[in-house]
Amino acid sequence: xxxxxxxxxxxxxxxxxxxxxxxxxxxxxxxxxxxxxxxxxxxxxxxxxxxxxxxxxxxxxxxxxxxxxxxxxxxxxxxxxxxxxxxxxxxxxxxxxxxxxxxxxxxxxxxxxxxxxxxxxxxxxxxxxxxxxxxxxxxxxxxxxxxxxxxxxxxxxxxxxxxxxxxxxxxxxxxxxxxxxxxxxxxxxxxxxxxxxxxxxxxxxxxxxxxxxxxxxxxxxxxxxxxxxxxxxxxxxxxxxxxxxxxxxxxxxxxxxxxxxxxxxxxxxxxxxxxxxxxxxxxxxxxxxxxxxxxxxxxxxxxxxxxxxxxxxxxxxxxxxxxxxxxxxxxxxxxxxxxxxxxxxxxxxxxxxxxxxxxxxxxxxxxxxxxxxxxxxxxxxxxxxxxxxxxxxxxxxxxxxxxxxxxxxxxxxxxxxxxxxxxxxxxxxxxxxxxxxxxxxxxxxxxxxxxxxxxxxxxxxxxxxxxxxxxxxxxxxxxxxxxxxxxxxxxxxxxxxxxxxxxxxxxxxxxxxxxxxxxxxxxxxxxxxxxxxxxxxxxxxxxxxxxxxxxxxxxxxxxxxxxxxxxxxxxxxxxxxxxxxxxxxxxxxxxxxxxxxx
Numbered sequence: 001x002x003x004x005x006x007x008x009x010x011x012x013x014x015x016x017x018x019x020x021x022x023x024x025x026x027x028x029x030x031x032x033x034x035x036x037x038x039x040x041x042x043x044x045x046x047x048x049x050x051x052x053x054x055x056x057x058x059x060x061x062x063x064x065x066x067x068x069x070x071x072x073x074x075x076x077x078x079x080x081x082x083x084x085x086x087x088x089x090x091x092x093x094x095x096x097x098x099x100x101x102x103x104x105x106x107x108x109x110x111x112x113x114x115x116x117x118x119x120x121x122x123x124x125x126x127x128x129x130x131x132x133x134x135x136x137x138x139x140x141x142x143x144x145x146x147x148x149x150x151x152x153x154x155x156x157x158x159x160x161x162x163x164x165x166x167x168x169x170x171x172x173x174x175x176x177x178x179x180x181x182x183x184x185x186x187x188x189x190x191x192x193x194x195x196x197x198x199x200x201x202x203x204x205x206x207x208x209x210x211x212x213x214x215x216x217x218x219x220x221x222x223x224x225x226x227x228x229x230x231x232x233x234x235x236x237x238x239x240x241x242x243x244x245x246x247x248x249x250x251x252x253x254x255x256x257x258x259x260x261x262x263x264x265x266x267x268x269x270x271x272x273x274x275x276x277x278x279x280x281x282x283x284x285x286x287x288x289x290x291x292x293x294x295x296x297x298x299x300x301x302x303x304x305x306x307x308x309x310x311x312x313x314x315x316x317x318x319x320x321x322x323x324x325x326x327x328x329x330x331x332x333x334x335x336x337x338x339x340x341x342x343x344x345x346x347x348x349x350x351x352x353x354x355x356x357x358x359x360x361x362x363x364x365x366x367x368x369x370x371x372x373x374x375x376x377x378x379x380x381x382x383x384x385x386x387x388x389x390x391x392x393x394x395x396x397x398x399x400x401x402x403x404x405x406x407x408x409x410x411x412x413x414x415x416x417x418x419x420x421x422x423x424x425x426x427x428x429x430x431x432x433x434x435x436x437x438x439x440x441x442x443x444x445x446x447x448x449x450x451x452x453x454x455x456x457x458x459x460x461x462x463x464x465x466x467x468x469x470x471x472x473x474x475x476x477x478x479x480x481x482x483x484x485x486x487x488x489x490x491x492x493x494x495x496x497x498x499x500x501x502x503x504x505x506x507x508x509x510x511x512x513x514x515x516x517x518x519x520x521x522x523x524x525x526x527x528x529x530x531x532x533x534x535x536x537x538x539x540x541x542x543x544x545x546x547x548x549x550x551x552x553x554x555x556x557x558x559x560x561x562x563x564x565x566x567x568x569x570x571x572x573x574x575x576x577x578x579x580x581x582x583x584x585x586x587x588x589x590x591x592x593x594x595x596x597x598x
Contacts, residue, residue: 009046013579016043016073020572023078027560028569035098035116035526036558037080038565044076082517085559087551093487094120094128097556100548102511105539106134106527107154114512114537117526118555128155128509132525138492138509139541145504147493152539155507157486157494164502165376167443168477170450171369173383174458175470179396179425181387184326184362187311190334192320192352247279248289250296252338256329256366258382260412261405263296265289281410286315297332298403298412299325304431305418307388307399320352325401327364327386363387365468372477373443376500379406381435383451385419385470394423396462402435402451409438419453421462427454478502488552492542512537513547 020041030036057063087097096104096118103114113134120136123129128136138155139147251262264279267289274282281292290313293299299311299322311325324332339352366384373379381404389397402415415435420428430453436446453460458473481500488494492509514520519533530537542550 009582011579011583012046012073013582014576016041016075017572017576017579019075021569021576024565024568024572027565028562031558031560031562033526033558034119035085035556036560037082037085037116038558038560040079040081042076042079043073046074080518080522081559083559085557087554088557089554091553093553094122095553095555096120096488096509097551097554098511098548099551099556101517101546102513102542102548103528103537104130105137105152105510105512105537106130107137108132108134112137113523113527113529114520115527116556118550122157122159126156126158126161128157134527136509138494138507140507141505145506147505147508149541152510155494155509157483157496157506159483159486162483162496162498162506163480164478164483164498164504165372165374165480165500166476166478166502167374167447168371168449168475170452171371171475172452172455172458172473173367173460173470174473175365175367176425176461176463176465176468177365177385177387177396177398177419177421177470178363178465178468179387179421179462180464181363181468182361183387183389184310184360184364186358186361187309187324187326187330188332188360189324189357190322190332190354191316191357192354247277247342249340249342250293250338251340252335253297254333255298255324255382256331257333258368260297263292263410265292286320290314290320292410293320293322295411295413297322297324298401299323300401300413300416302416304399304416307397307418309386309399309401324360325384325386326360327362327384328360329364329366329384330386330401331360363468365470367470367472369472369475370477371437371447371449371475372479373437373439373441373447375441375443376478376480377439377441377443378479379404379437379447381406381414381437381449383470383472385468388418391420391423395421395428397421398462404437407437408440408445415451419460425461425463427459427461488550490543490549490551492550508541509550510539511542511547512539513545514538 020043023039023041027038053066055061055064082101084099087099098104098116098118103116104118106113106115115130117130120128120130130136135154137152139149139151140153142148246267248265248267249262250265253260263281266274266277266279266282267284268274268277268282269284271282280296283289283292293313297313299313301308301310301312309325309327309330311323311330313320313322322332322334324330334354336350336352336354339350339354341349341351364384364386366382368380368382370378371381381402383400383402385398385400387396388399391397398419400417400419401413403412404414405412407414414437415432417430417432419430422428430451433453434448434450436448439445439447460470478500481498481502483496484499485497486494486506488509492511494506494508496504496506498504514530514537515535516533519531519535520528521531523529538545540547542548
């Protein structure tokens with residue numbers, strides 16, 4: 001009976017509209033759910049009952065159309081709207097919003113899912129996780145903080161635990177070297193008292209016991225280049241060389257008012273003995289000691305294109321003569337107490353009586369600055385410029401010496417070179433404008449640093465002035481620093497800021513895109529899984545292949561439009577009511593048919 005079909009037609013209307021109400025209700029319930037995507041129910045008509053399929057036109061008739069009666073509606077499917085929701089700024093740097101197509105990749109217990117919600121945080125292991133504990137996936141970095149592409153892993157941001165340092169590679173200088181200053185004639189000169197040179201025990205032998213120079217008990221005797229000290233007891237002389245383990249400490253000497261530090265020298269016969277004593281250098285003669293003094297005081301007379309600083313230490317006519325480098329900024333200040341001897345039996349604690357003969361002269365300037373090795377160790381370097389020549393036709397030439405007490409070598413001088421200026425005081429050229437520090441602390445060695453005396457923003461000049469000025473204005477090294485802040489860019493790159501001012505790339509958040517977003521399976525909790533219709537995920541960096549970019553410190557809101565949902569709610573309710581009227585009307589008609597039979 002046709003009325004029976006009407007029952008089922010109305011029933012199909014009730015079913016489809018009730019399902020529509022379920023979809024609309026879910027949309028409205030998630031109006032404040034981050035990154036929620038609305039769904040729409042899609043209906044289609046049921047197949048029709050064909051009473052007549054129609055006929056084609058003929059000579060007798062123009063043809064008839066099919067005669068069909070519909071049998072109601074059915075639930076065809078649900079379409080999800082993946083359009084972007086509004087972006088809300090949160091100020092929380094672990095919150096991420098996507099602008100465009102794509103999904104965050106989440107790993108939980110080895111199972112991978114996908115999400116638009118970027119409400120992330122850091123767990124106790126500094127891993128970026130969502131609120132359900134799933135680990136956000138991305139790309140890591142190598143030892144040089146370069147992104148390792150195509151290797152997906154957990155995104156880790158080691159706040160408070162990652163430390164880095166950076167070796168200095170370049171230092172820039174600025175200032176003016178006084179072209180009107182005088183040329184040098186000499187460095188400072190200092191000499192010890194004269195050693196006793198007369199031999200009473202025969203050539204090549206120590207002096208005889210009891211032999212004295214001036215009646216004192218603190219006599220020095222030089223046999224060849226070997227120094228002997230009277231024990232003061234009327235007995236034998238004690239040789240500083242040859243196994244007596246006498247240690248000489250040089251400390252307290254100042255260069256231009258700056259302490260040169262402390263270094264030790266042992267008069268011993270071999271390296272093993274020196275190592276056991278823990279000294280900086282060793283030797284068997286006074287000439288060896290003079291070479292040691294030359295190095296630790298940064299004295300140099302190396303000729304560079306005919307220019308040298310004239311410094312050095314040597315044994316001359318039975319005296320220790322120390323000549324400082326030229327230039328007032330290299331003037332040495334030393335006293336008798338700056339040379340201390342130990343391990344002498346009844347010996348002399350201060351064997352060298354020093355006398356200042358001359359002060360250094362010549363236009364000169366000195367500056368100090370810090371550099372850092374690859375472990376972040378701070379090292380002090382002093383750079384001194386001394387005027388050396390006036391160029392025929394105009395201009396000046398200056399020699400510079402870089403020195404450091406922090407190099408793990410006895411030679412304090414770590415760099416020498418020349419700088420030339422033209423007749424207008426402009427920088428022309430620099431020779432040997434780099435220096436190297438020896439490191440034995442596990443850092444990269446040698447630490448080689450370039451000095452820039454002229455750049456786009458800074459330069460030294462050679463103009464006439466009342467005095468010379470020099471300063472280090474920039475350098476690229478950093479001491480140890482700890483990661484204390486980070487940010488995530490539009491490309492998903494996590495950039496860390498350290499307490500020493502360094503910034504480093506720490507990771508990159510990866511995204512997944514699909515050929516058919518509609519084919520994803522909704523797992524709830526804002527997560528999706530791949531489905532048969534979605535296709536496999538394509539994993540790449542944000543912004544690649546037309547995918548979304550990331551907005552840090554923000555969240556994507558739901559894309560539910562309440563006005564639209566309320567209208568849909570009314571139409572679904574109306575459709576449900578109308579379908580129910582079909583059923584009640586059909587029931588009334590059937591009741592009337594039943595009444596006819598009574």
